[in-house]
Amino acid sequence: MAFHLRAATNQDLPFARTLTHQSMSRYYLQYGLLWSNDGFDIAWAGRENWLICRDDTVLGFISLSRDSRAVYIRELHMLEACRGLGAGSWVLEQMAVKAQALGLLRLTVFKTNPAKRLYQRMGFSIVGEEDCFWRMERVCHVS
Template sequence: MSSKSDIKLIKAKIEDKDFLFDLRKQTMVEHLEKSGLFLSDEEHRKRVDKSFENSFLILYQEHRAGLLKYEENEALLEVLQVQILPKYQNKGIGKQVLQYLFEKEKIIQLKVLKDNPAKNLYARLGFITVGEDEHEYHMERACRK
């Protein structure tokens, strides 16, 4: 990310898994349960492990503030997770992280729980709802060159 930003992305390491588990519990349980999804700790840990090689810690002023996990190919980038610790939310961190992804000039797809207010951020940043299932909206942002 740009040097003028207080935000940095660094590759997550195995020793970061406990932080990522705690982050997930702090940021997702409320939204999951509002959606009627009650996950065990084991299920949360499996979600942390899924595509772990594509996990990046979000540092804000050198402090671990969140997670960005994504997969990409030639034309498409799929955001698997963006999670920001509650004490760092509403500081523009999520917006900056997504704007970093926009620089890759690819179609970006993501899913967001229907009860998660992050949907509003995604809509403000140009994502449109292209589908949905029982629990999530499927959103996409066109490539803008």
Template sequence: MADWDLRQASTADVEDVAELRAVVLRADLERLGRYDDVRVRQRLRDGFDPVHTWVIEIGGAFAGCVALRPADDAHWLEHFYLAPHLQGSGIGSAVLRRLLERDDLAGARIRLNVLQGSPARRLYERHGFTVESEDPIDIFMARRISRASWENGVPVGGAR
């Protein structure tokens, strides 16, 4: 696994993130009959909040992003995209582990949605997320974070 780091996103990152989103989601959205070249980027631009977004860097270069947005009843894990050539390298698991181990999340519920048929679902399941509901397009998943739910950096009930 390559050395990686997280840095706080800035408004200047929006176009890199929007482009990566279009690349990463294209195959799944096409399979679901939902891909629109303009809309996939604009939806990201419309909801981009650098305050709750981090950029994943490898060697100082943009490699991905992830957002963790607080809401009334949970934190939403959103916009978790990693450059295709880095997927499967362990970086996504390491980033997710770092986010879920944050002290300020103890006791919090983390929610996310993943597209039907996306291989990312397996990543989330390995980290203790379970399905709450689904529709023809999305699978909604959640898990509660607690200090007691982690042993040696691995979620209890999950595997690396």
């Protein structure tokens, strides 16, 4: 069963918002941050959003932005029941291919989020920190 990406639409916004809130609420609580549905919705509207799928099943989503130097992973969330299937690693490789033209793939992760280990396994390095976040990047070259 192969994974694939499907362009997300505005109809997918409630799913993405709910999944992000469920996935991140413990970190928001831990670091005293406030969740904003409106903030999420505004950010969603300005990003490139994809559903991560296997066959007809949606496993999660990824949200991207870019500038002249890098592709930025702004959100990457998997349904809890769908974690550990390899979809996260697969989508990070797909994003590395997407970032080849610019050279860098970047993300920010909460310092206490165990996903940091996945990112490191997938070639990301910590390049900085801000309060409760690690800034990470992966150099992506055309091979």
